[in-house]
Amino acid sequence: MADPLMAATAAPLLRIEGMSKTFPGLKALDDVSLEVHPGEVVAVLGHNGSGKSTLVKILAGVHQADPGTVVEVRDAAGELVAGAVAREGLHFIHQDLGLADILTTVENLGLHTSARGRAFAPVRGAAERRRARQLIARFGADLDVTLPVGRLSPAQRTIVAIARALDGWTRPDNVLLLDEPTAALHGDEVHVLFEAIRRVAASGAGVVFISHRLDEVLELADRVVVLRDGRVVAEQATSELDHDTMVTLIAGREIAETAITKRDEAGEPVLTMAGVSGAEISGFSLTLHAGEIVGVGGILGSGREQLAPMLFGALPRSGGRVEVDGRELIPDDTLAAIESGMAYVPADRRRSGVVMEMSVRENLTLPLLRPLRRSFGRLDRRAERAQTRTWIRTVGLRPPNPEQPLKLFSGGNQQKVVLAKWLRVRPRVLLLDEPTQGVDVGAKAAIYDLVLAARRDGAAVLLCSSDTKELVSLCDRVLVLKDGRVVNEVPRESLTEEQLVRDELGLQTAARGISTNEPE
Template sequence: MTGTAAPLLRIRDMSKTFPGLKALDGVSLEVHPGEVVAVLGHNGSGKSTLVKILAGVHQADPGAVVEVRDATGEPVAGPAAREGLHFIHQDLGLADILTTVENLGLGATRRGRALAPVRGAAERRRAQRLIARFGAGLDVTVPVGRLSPAQRTIVAIARALDGWTRPDNVLVLDEPTAALHGDEVQVLFEAIRRVAASGAGVVFISHRLDEVLELADRVVVLRDGRVVAEQATGELDHDTMVTLIAGRRISDGATADPAATRRDAPGAPVLTVTGVSGAEISDFSLQLRAGEIVGIGGILGSGREQLAPMLFGAQHRSGGRVEVDGRELVADDTRAAIESGMAYVPADRRRRGVVMDMSVRENLTLPLMRPLRRRFGRLDGKAERAQTRSWMRTVGLRPPHPEQPLKLFSGGNQQKVVLAKWLRVRPRVLLLDEPTQGVDVGAQAAIYELVLAARRDGTGVLLCSSDTKELVSLCDRVLVLKDGRVVSEVPRAALTEERLVRDELGLQVAGGHIGTNGPE
């Protein structure tokens, strides 16, 4: 009945104006029973604003109409209308200080249970069963703030679907796969398909266009707050969607070839890691040269997520040596790492990469204030503003408002600021952890260009990513981790997505079993 039954969700003429910004401009769309509708667009196109209005976080401008209907086509009014919409937000909406058990209990409270602490073995077993539906094994009794991004996403998904028995509902997912690996994505997709097959409607927001082609029935494209295209997925391919999103045919950063952009061979070693251990990492060693991009691949739990923060001192290192330009760094000391010339772009930019309530200017200049100081420590405001404007032009920040709080920018523009603030200090070593997670294809291409430019300037780049296409696109070589150890080193000449996936999963390939005999 997709597309023919009365819509479960109908939006008409939805607009939203923030100070100095028209985030949505007359948006209209429908979601029918059994249908998965993908909403696409650049970061800043209005996708997240649309979701937040539906969730009641923001209020639409006057004139907008939002109708929620049941499976018979009858409008649902009052609190029941809001109960018919279920959300997984980009920021997940989890309470970091609470455990998985307690976060799931908050969801149960909203369904009518008494407001009381969640305790007991029964609740723990229930939480473990819910999480196990998504193929995840995690400790449900630790605060979710200590979980990896992928594990946090799975908790949010479990909470959204917990106890959902009505078919005439709409599930809205805002970038649910941003931190998930291939197998985890497929588990989520199966859950979404089951939800749609029951007669529910699904709104799916993702920057991963291949996922959209696989999952969605219909695509709605937003650009600058307006709907610019609406087509059945079967009528589209990857390149067409990129063109619709960008408004023009752009060079996809995912096809960049580092060999074509290299002018010189890598230089002297800038980062030497010897026998580093801690958390899920065991006896990791690496030599990174100036002007080289080395990738770190591996599935969830391989140790890939812990490596960059451990080298930077943001996570405990129990053993081994880390040296920058021959200078050994004290373990667990981020200040020493920064002073040595190391910079770190974390996977979770909102919680660890920037200060969201500060302006673009304040975030950009925060890591290095000394050159902006006059005599007696006074800040040279004119010089600070000039540098801010220069870096906004360099990274293509939109809108170019230096005094606007970073929290009002899209995810892609936030990530540009995180990268720019570290590139401004001209680091010797740049640690990147999932640098394009949750950004659109346009922002991705811009970030790739910035990374390649840093490489050309002589920075050594360590790129930790779950995106095999990204690793193949950017890296001179890739080290694959499994169970905390390097199981293969893939040179540029042999670097393909298929090879990386096989190495990460330990599959059989010609010549033997990957992942058992150590680095090649």
């Protein structure tokens, strides 16, 4: 935490006054003012679409603020800096990470050093690879720095972006701005990142931390600024706040906890897996029933993040048998999976879940166009627009504009579209991979309601998540993976976050006998 006296008396490293930003039909920011002082961590909170990411993108030069906006960057002596010096004093980790997927980790880090004026310095391959490994190792990661980053996991990609942002600070009096940096990280990686952030702040830098994980905000931040509908609605010291108070400030109302009741009886078997293997997964077996939500937990590298895409055919399956309603599913064939009644909401919605350049309407109807076809293959636009409007109302999309490109929506609203496009086809099996990653408390509650509605409609739901609270809240039972194998199955009546964490970290003293064929 920052020294309160230093933060109160020092000139701000970053001062924003009257920042506004207008997009066609949308006021994303409205007269926002904010200061960040040396040694201070300021958390910026708000629901999806509140303007948080827009603020960061304006400071990064991605968007231009409306006339009348004042942005000042100062050094430790309180002197104004401008131009290239000011830009070099701001370091960013964006929500979409800003990595070039076709380039390696070494090359992505090299882009950063080139931007700082080393573009014409000779590149020594072995030295650059060694330097990249050292930067990544600071975050406890061990990855192949010569692979294209598009082939890395979401968590590994996040670590590359963090390493790049923290590399090569020329002065301690810089400002680090992090937009949802922990969305794809598990506990140990979050701890390493927080230690790095604390070191940066302790050196005299300022930090702006944007996150939906309120427990992390309470742990890390000195001060909280809350945005709602593009305006600052609250600014308080973190010591004066608790989790429930922050939820109320963000949402403008109290949000009730999702209450899940245990099913009275099991439905018919829908999804059957026997000895499924591939990548880090070995011998996974499970029978999933209609109207049942089964969770899969595990730390990064446990195989949990590979199971859903493997079942859907997006990752190779080397062994085992998968059946939907008694019919065997062809391995590695996403079209066959869709035709069997399977739907998949991926962890990385921007890269795998939607087409960002297409409109809401186009994304919503893309998985199932056949009912909208008329004679000679003509698409019934009137029917398509009517269905789109229905689903926009169902998921509470904001703004409710069916023709707006998806890239202009907040992360939470993008995720609503991903879920809606699959719920529209009334799937027999719904595979969810980190479904609420990077969304606010209000959007999370709305997504939970949609998942429960699918369950009531008879869908068999497989929920793969690193969020133990989410697993406890939603699931009828949870399977915990470690080193690619199921190490425990926890029934609804025994589900606690503590139990799941202990299982995920392998803190049990003896293995349990488990059966994954029937729900409790």
